Amino acid sequence: MAEPTRFDLSPDDIPTAWFNIMPDMVGAGIQPLPPLHPGTKEPITPDLLAPLFPEALILQEVSTEQWIDVPGPVLDIYRLWRPTPLHRAVRLEQALQTPARIYFKYEGGSPAGSHKPNTAVAQAYYNKESGVRRISTETGAGQWGSALSMACRFFGLECLVFMVKASYEQKPYRRIFMETFGAEVRPSPSSTTQAGKKILEANPDSTGSLGIAISEAIEIAATNDDTHYSLGSVLNHVLLHQTVVGLEAQKQMEMAGERPDVVVGCVGGGSNYAGLAYPFMAERLRGASTARFLATEPAACPTLTKGKFAYDFGDTGQMTPLLPMYTLGHDFVPAPVHAGGLRYHGDAPSISLLVREGHMEAAAYSQNEVFDAAVQFAQTQGIIPAPESAHAIRGAINEAVAAREAGQEKVILIGLSGHGHFDMQAYDDYLNARLPEVEFDPSAEEAALAGLPEVPVGG
Amino acid sequence: MAEPTRFDLSPDDIPTAWFNIMPDMVGAGIQPLPPLHPGTKEPITPDLLAPLFPEALILQEVSTEQWIDVPGPVLDIYRLWRPTPLHRAVRLEQALQTPARIYFKYEGGSPAGSHKPNTAVAQAYYNKESGVRRISTETGAGQWGSALSMACRFFGLECLVFMVKASYEQKPYRRIFMETFGAEVRPSPSSTTQAGKKILEANPDSTGSLGIAISEAIEIAATNDDTHYSLGSVLNHVLLHQTVVGLEAQKQMEMAGERPDVVVGCVGGGSNYAGLAYPFMAERLRGASTARFLATEPAACPTLTKGKFAYDFGDTGQMTPLLPMYTLGHDFVPAPVHAGGLRYHGDAPSISLLVREGHMEAAAYSQNEVFDAAVQFAQTQGIIPAPESAHAIRGAINEAVAAREAGQEKVILIGLSGHGHFDMQAYDDYLNARLPEVEFDPSAEEAALAGLPEVPVGG
Numbered sequence: 001m002a003e004p005t006r007f008d009l010s011p012d013d014i015p016t017a018w019f020n021i022m023p024d025m026v027g028a029g030i031q032p033l034p035p036l037h038p039g040t041k042e043p044i045t046p047d048l049l050a051p052l053f054p055e056a057l058i059l060q061e062v063s064t065e066q067w068i069d070v071p072g073p074v075l076d077i078y079r080l081w082r083p084t085p086l087h088r089a090v091r092l093e094q095a096l097q098t099p100a101r102i103y104f105k106y107e108g109g110s111p112a113g114s115h116k117p118n119t120a121v122a123q124a125y126y127n128k129e130s131g132v133r134r135i136s137t138e139t140g141a142g143q144w145g146s147a148l149s150m151a152c153r154f155f156g157l158e159c160l161v162f163m164v165k166a167s168y169e170q171k172p173y174r175r176i177f178m179e180t181f182g183a184e185v186r187p188s189p190s191s192t193t194q195a196g197k198k199i200l201e202a203n204p205d206s207t208g209s210l211g212i213a214i215s216e217a218i219e220i221a222a223t224n225d226d227t228h229y230s231l232g233s234v235l236n237h238v239l240l241h242q243t244v245v246g247l248e249a250q251k252q253m254e255m256a257g258e259r260p261d262v263v264v265g266c267v268g269g270g271s272n273y274a275g276l277a278y279p280f281m282a283e284r285l286r287g288a289s290t291a292r293f294l295a296t297e298p299a300a301c302p303t304l305t306k307g308k309f310a311y312d313f314g315d316t317g318q319m320t321p322l323l324p325m326y327t328l329g330h331d332f333v334p335a336p337v338h339a340g341g342l343r344y345h346g347d348a349p350s351i352s353l354l355v356r357e358g359h360m361e362a363a364a365y366s367q368n369e370v371f372d373a374a375v376q377f378a379q380t381q382g383i384i385p386a387p388e389s390a391h392a393i394r395g396a397i398n399e400a401v402a403a404r405e406a407g408q409e410k411v412i413l414i415g416l417s418g419h420g421h422f423d424m425q426a427y428d429d430y431l432n433a434r435l436p437e438v439e440f441d442p443s444a445e446e447a448a449l450a451g452l453p454e455v456p457v458g459g
Numbered sequence: 460m461a462e463p464t465r466f467d468l469s470p471d472d473i474p475t476a477w478f479n480i481m482p483d484m485v486g487a488g489i490q491p492l493p494p495l496h497p498g499t500k501e502p503i504t505p506d507l508l509a510p511l512f513p514e515a516l517i518l519q520e521v522s523t524e525q526w527i528d529v530p531g532p533v534l535d536i537y538r539l540w541r542p543t544p545l546h547r548a549v550r551l552e553q554a555l556q557t558p559a560r561i562y563f564k565y566e567g568g569s570p571a572g573s574h575k576p577n578t579a580v581a582q583a584y585y586n587k588e589s590g591v592r593r594i595s596t597e598t599g600a601g602q603w604g605s606a607l608s609m610a611c612r613f614f615g616l617e618c619l620v621f622m623v624k625a626s627y628e629q630k631p632y633r634r635i636f637m638e639t640f641g642a643e644v645r646p647s648p649s650s651t652t653q654a655g656k657k658i659l660e661a662n663p664d665s666t667g668s669l670g671i672a673i674s675e676a677i678e679i680a681a682t683n684d685d686t687h688y689s690l691g692s693v694l695n696h697v698l699l700h701q702t703v704v705g706l707e708a709q710k711q712m713e714m715a716g717e718r719p720d721v722v723v724g725c726v727g728g729g730s731n732y733a734g735l736a737y738p739f740m741a742e743r744l745r746g747a748s749t750a751r752f753l754a755t756e757p758a759a760c761p762t763l764t765k766g767k768f769a770y771d772f773g774d775t776g777q778m779t780p781l782l783p784m785y786t787l788g789h790d791f792v793p794a795p796v797h798a799g800g801l802r803y804h805g806d807a808p809s810i811s812l813l814v815r816e817g818h819m820e821a822a823a824y825s826q827n828e829v830f831d832a833a834v835q836f837a838q839t840q841g842i843i844p845a846p847e848s849a850h851a852i853r854g855a856i857n858e859a860v861a862a863r864e865a866g867q868e869k870v871i872l873i874g875l876s877g878h879g880h881f882d883m884q885a886y887d888d889y890l891n892a893r894l895p896e897v898e899f900d901p902s903a904e905e906a907a908l909a910g911l912p913e914v915p916v917g918g
Contacts, residue, residue, distance in 0.1 A: 005538050011463065079464050150841055172887065422880060424635040
């Protein structure tokens with residue numbers, strides 16, 4: 001019998017409660033900062049969110065409970081693809097000649113090919129319970145829209161997706177995926193909302209951005225009683241739902257007899273990485289672990305490494321509450337790198353705080369070094385990773401190479417959030433040396449953030 | 460705790476030997492018929508195959524042993540995605556309001572998104588052991604080429620893939636997938652082989668066929684000492700490797716406390732369906748089970764339902780031995796339906812014999828009824844099936860509806876061979892009512908088979 005390389009849980013091991021990091025952050029002296037009203041700049045009250053979200057999700061957003069039960073109907077659907085596997089990447093280790101032991105938790109086997117259904121299903125469930133007929137949302141590369149379309153169909157909800165126009169035109173497969181589940185997909189900016197019209201008037205050829213699509217989706221929810229809004233990352237309740245990933249990974253690392261020395265993931269809004277990392281992070285915040293946490297991002301959208309920690313809007317149209325986060329400015333439109341899921345101007349507030357307080361490190365990589373890592377991973381482990389997930393692999397390989405150079409054993413845990421079967425064009429561009437190296441231009445950041453409230457230091 | 464819907468094996472349960480159906484067929488009085496030499500029309504001897512295949516695979520091709528050990532290095536790679544899950548499709552059952560219980564064995568979670576790596580890895584291993592430098596092969600829609608490209612990379616072999624030109628141009632994602640693993644992909648017919656040149660001279664605009672691509676790949680292997688040939692279906696050793704699917708499914712059905720009343724799969728060359736069905740079929744051949752077996756295929760390429768049981772070539776160029784099988788004629792070029800993996804003019808000899816002897820039923824479906832089933836499956840179970848696999852779902856839904864109408868319980872087991880994430884254009888065509896209903900034209904069949912040896916009845 002060869003050394004085990006795969007650590008599988010039984011369906012009975014799917015977590016029956018989500019894990020809330022907030023008590024541990026507070027316990028470690030890290031107080032969450034309140035979102036501010038976009039008009040008054042005062043802390044918002046939950047009722048402001050009522051037109052957009054069902055009460056159950058609003059309560060989760062501000063919850064201080066450590067554990068929140070997963071409803072039975074959500075668990076039933078989780079069982080369609082959960083528990084997900086944890087693998088040891090022995091073949092990658094051998095290729096790197098590293099003494100490090102590399103593990104990866106793989107979410108690409110879900111029906112949508114990524115981690116996104118973990119929260120989509122929960123959000124659809126609570127929305128159905130609240131009695132609305134429809135959910136509106138935005139999607140960039142399409143992963144989130146795919147997951148929510150599926151989840152809405154499962155619970156008999158309609159789904160309206162504003163898809164960033166550049167992706168709508170370049171990634172028809174993702175649009176078709178959503179339509180297969182009965183969703184309506186509109187290219188954004190569209191002429192069906194005030195927010196969209198305003199953009200189109202100023203720039204009829206706009207190819208859109210995530211910030212614009214968010215504005216459109218929120219407007220629909222805010223102006224239609226039968227429609228709620230749903231977000232695929234950034235917010236506390238979204239990160240909460242993703243902790244099924246990390247809770248499973250904890251059990252699986254125990255099966256492997258290991259504790260991670262470094263936990264690596266990619267961060268767009270932050271829900272994928274938080275989902276994996278927070279159960280492990282809690283151990284660190286309690287002083288029970290000295291594990292390191294490495295958040296990775298594209299050099300073209302370097303929110304955690306080059307953003308400013310400030311209050312900023314979540315969308316271009318300035319309709320959302322102001323969130324305390326690392327941001328490049330709500331007007332920032334990242335260069336069209338292939339990792340569409342990482343092209344967001346901000347980050348989850350809790351991720352931002354953990355980075356500011358030194359519990360989490362961040363690193364940004366260029367597209368070519370990311371795809372170097374992606375192809376090395378594919379050629380050794382077989383799985384072609386999503387461009388987003390490949391950032392985490394880049395970070396992990398760097399850690400493994402450092403371990404080799406230092407002659408140190410090290411246990412590395414990677415969050416592999418999705419497969420790249422919808423992203424083969426990116427691989428073609430890489431293999432044919434057509435991937436431009438994109439530099440971040442900080443000029444827009446300063447202007448966008450001018451006049452917005454500062455966050456208190458050590459808050 | 461809800462009723463279990465998922466039956467997961469541990470990595471220790473991956474089969475360590477492949478299951479050979481031949482002893483059971485012989486035991487049931489079904490003698491395999493020998494392949495014939497393409498020139499002499501006499502039974503071939505193993506040495507004829509030596510330029511194309513390593514000795515270990517030739518021995519497997521004619522083996523009468525019940526079990527053949529899986530080599531350790533192959534098992535190590537199987538663990539990258541095996542064991543695969545068995546699900547009960549409760550949500551589909553509910554939508555159909557059927558008393559039938561529907562299970563599906565899902566191979567779409569493999570790195571290539573289908574069952575094909577199960578044999579690709581084994582074939583690459585034996586070829587590497589035999590000392591060749593390179594493998595040549597053909598691919599239609601791209602699933603097989605993807606799997607073999609990955610497997611060759613794992614064992615340090617070069618891989619040359621002749622890809623049917625129509626697919627090469629319409630499915631760039633599959634080409635890029637292969638290139639990501641370092642394979643060389645040539646559109647077929649190509650000007651790099653005599654077989655390809657001959658076709659191009661007669662028809663410069665030929666968009667190719669699987670039969671032509673096979674001729675090209677075989678020619679490369681036959682004329683280069685350092686190159687072997689590899690086939691992704693049809694041959695005994697290929698079906699043998701796929702039995703890991705059925706062996707796992709047997710254990711998983713036992714976990715579920717069920718025995719299948721009907722086992723449904725799709726048949727192109729037959730390896731996917733044989734892989735699932737043969738361990739169960741052996742019970743039937745031994746008189747220990749009365750389970751039914753339903754092989755499904757496209758109405759546009761109805762080999763089992765409208766083909767003739769005859770000796771025919773496996774390729775257009777008449778380079779392969781003559782195989783005893785249901786065939787539409789080696790010149791037959793099926794209409795371009797989206798289930799590219801089912802567009803082959805023949806079938807595996809063992810599948811053909813089991814159909815002829817009444818142990819296996821066959822049904823052919825039109826594209827629109829197949830996609831009706833595919834979308835119903837996606838909307839209930841989440842997984843968007845490959846167009847090929849959707850044929851099996853169509854068959855299973857028909858069985859479940861019949862059970863409802865008869866008021867009968869029935870246990871249905873589906874082979875879900877792959878996901879459809881590379882096939883979204885087919886779904887778009889279906890959703891927009893652009894899928895033509897293709898009629899089979901039998902006229903070519905008669906001409907192609909004229910003069911070829913008849914097979915003995917009851918042979």
